[in-house]
Amino acid sequence: MSAQGPALGERQRAAIEERGPGPVGVTLSVNGEERSLEIEPRVSLLDALREHLELTGAKKGCDQGTCGACTVRVDDRRVLACLTLAMTCEGREVTTVEGLAEHGELHAMQRAFIAEDAFQCGYCTPGQIMSAVALLEEGHAGDDAEIKEWMSGNLCRCAAYPHIRAAIRSVRDGQRR
Amino acid sequence: MRPITYARAADAATAIAAVSADPGSAFLAGGTTEVDLLRQNVLTPRHLIDINDLPLNSIEPQPDGALRIGALARMSDVAADPLVRERYPMIAQALELGASAQLRHMASMGGNMMQRVRCSYFRDAESPCNKREPGTGCPAIEGVSRGHAVLGVSEHCVATHPSDVAVALAALQARVHTQGPGEETHAYAFDDFFLLPGSTPDREHPLAHGELITAIEVPAVPVARRSLYLKVRDRESYEFALVSVAAALSLVDGTIADVRLALGGVATRPWRAMHAEDFLIGAVAQRANFEQAARVELSTARPTPMNAFKVELAQRAMVRALETLANGSPA
Numbered sequence: 001m002s003a004q005g006p007a008l009g010e011r012q013r014a015a016i017e018e019r020g021p022g023p024v025g026v027t028l029s030v031n032g033e034e035r036s037l038e039i040e041p042r043v044s045l046l047d048a049l050r051e052h053l054e055l056t057g058a059k060k061g062c063d064q065g066t067c068g069a070c071t072v073r074v075d076d077r078r079v080l081a082c083l084t085l086a087m088t089c090e091g092r093e094v095t096t097v098e099g100l101a102e103h104g105e106l107h108a109m110q111r112a113f114i115a116e117d118a119f120q121c122g123y124c125t126p127g128q129i130m131s132a133v134a135l136l137e138e139g140h141a142g143d144d145a146e147i148k149e150w151m152s153g154n155l156c157r158c159a160a161y162p163h164i165r166a167a168i169r170s171v172r173d174g175q176r177r
Numbered sequence: 178m179r180p181i182t183y184a185r186a187a188d189a190a191t192a193i194a195a196v197s198a199d200p201g202s203a204f205l206a207g208g209t210t211e212v213d214l215l216r217q218n219v220l221t222p223r224h225l226i227d228i229n230d231l232p233l234n235s236i237e238p239q240p241d242g243a244l245r246i247g248a249l250a251r252m253s254d255v256a257a258d259p260l261v262r263e264r265y266p267m268i269a270q271a272l273e274l275g276a277s278a279q280l281r282h283m284a285s286m287g288g289n290m291m292q293r294v295r296c297s298y299f300r301d302a303e304s305p306c307n308k309r310e311p312g313t314g315c316p317a318i319e320g321v322s323r324g325h326a327v328l329g330v331s332e333h334c335v336a337t338h339p340s341d342v343a344v345a346l347a348a349l350q351a352r353v354h355t356q357g358p359g360e361e362t363h364a365y366a367f368d369d370f371f372l373l374p375g376s377t378p379d380r381e382h383p384l385a386h387g388e389l390i391t392a393i394e395v396p397a398v399p400v401a402r403r404s405l406y407l408k409v410r411d412r413e414s415y416e417f418a419l420v421s422v423a424a425a426l427s428l429v430d431g432t433i434a435d436v437r438l439a440l441g442g443v444a445t446r447p448w449r450a451m452h453a454e455d456f457l458i459g460a461v462a463q464r465a466n467f468e469q470a471a472r473v474e475l476s477t478a479r480p481t482p483m484n485a486f487k488v489e490l491a492q493r494a495m496v497r498a499l500e501t502l503a504n505g506s507p508a
Binding site for chain 2: 015016017018019020021022040041042044063064065068071077078079080083084085087088090131134135138140148149150151152153154
């Protein structure tokens with residue numbers, strides 16, 4: 001571990017609060033609940049969720065923004081938790097796959113993934129479901145080609161893609177009715 | 178990842194002062210490149226200044242017909258903007274053909290201009306790399322270079338500029354607005370903003386340390402209303418370009434009245450195809466002229482054995498883009 005560089009100058013310190021590099025107290029709003037944790041600023045949102053808050057739904061597939069298994073929602077947008085530093089989410093609302101169900105009832109997309117058999121090993125599934133819910137809200141599920149393109153950030157090594165699209169279609173069509 | 182400190186800035190002047198004061202500090206916007214490269218010890222700032230709260234995310238038409246895009250506007254916001262889609266289809270297409278939906282929600286326009294190359298030697302902190310550690314050499318030239326550049330290369334670096342939207346912005350001659358530590362502002366012509374590698378591939382931009390991009394200004398370019406972005410890649414989505422073309426074309430009685438062309442995936446910077454444009458202005462809009470223009474542009478290409486295919490592929494992509502526009506199906 002290399003030594004730390006000089007801290008910010010006095011003038012800058014007065015204008016801006018520098019935190020870290022050691023563990024600092026952070027409050028995150030996750031699935032509607034205020035959660036307090038002690039983390040270093042270098043901790044990703046994904047590690048904060050999995051290692052500190054025991055929310056292991058979001059998966060660590062690649063940890064470099066290429067697989068989509070860590071997809072969660074920050075405010076109203078689907079993002080990659082592995083490339084998001086946890087501290088940047090203070091004051092924002094984080095939703096993980098654990099927060100989709102309401103009153104013990106699975107979200108329609110979760111039910112559709114089960115009904116359509118939209119997974120084999122299941123590792124990418126939480127990311128697929130978080131992405132699929134956002135996809136419908138974004139209005140990019142018009143046809144299969146559009147679903148394919150706008151879900152391309154979520155890889156599935158079991159290649160369950162046709163069933164994932166079927167699940168998305170079924171929720172889309174259920175909404176239309 | 179090395180330990181870092183974190184601070185969230187509420188205004189631009191504070192953020193700029195904080196980064197300017199310390200060479201070990203860096204701005205943090207969308208983080209899609211920066212966090213990745215921090216984790217791999219390719220970037221080594223010790224202090225991050227989060228600029229995501231700065232009010233720099235609006236997209237505003239200007240009185241002179243230009244469109245000013247705030248540096249913190251996200252790729253997805255810009256792609257969805259009605260004025261962008263109407264006036265500059267090539268920008269919206271380039272954005273939507275880049276990265277994934279999640280990354281487009283995160284990545285900012287300013288950050289897109291500052292994104293680092295995808296060269297695997299640059300991104301491996303163990304490899305020599307003139308861009309990462311000046312003077313250590315370039316293993317790509319004799320190594321795995323299939324994705325590397327054929328235009329604007331030097332004996333010190335052949336890394337391809339990875340951005341899609343910067344290719345469209347190069348064709349449109351956008352301007353990059355910045356603010357420096359004394360609150361002074363500067364507007365860079367797009368051509369001046371991206372430096373050729375030459376003997377200093379570590380210098381990619383003319384920016385001073387702590388100088389912050391505040392906006393990208395796209396001038397009124399009437400021909401861009403009929404424009405497209407064509408991207409050729411190894412897989413259909415979520416992949417960087419092997420070759421890409423941003424093109425706009427207007428014809429009068431079958432003759433080319435105005436044209437804009439820029440190339441991606443083949444050059445060390447977003448590559449405005451000036452030679453091809455010069456050849457095409459006033460020429461008859463026919464395939465033979467498109468082919469000749471493409472040949473002229475690629476005549477200075479310096480490929481490696483592994484990426485020589487890009488020279489032909491780039492020419493074919495240019496011809497296809499121009500034919501598509503000439504045949505009246507712009508988008």
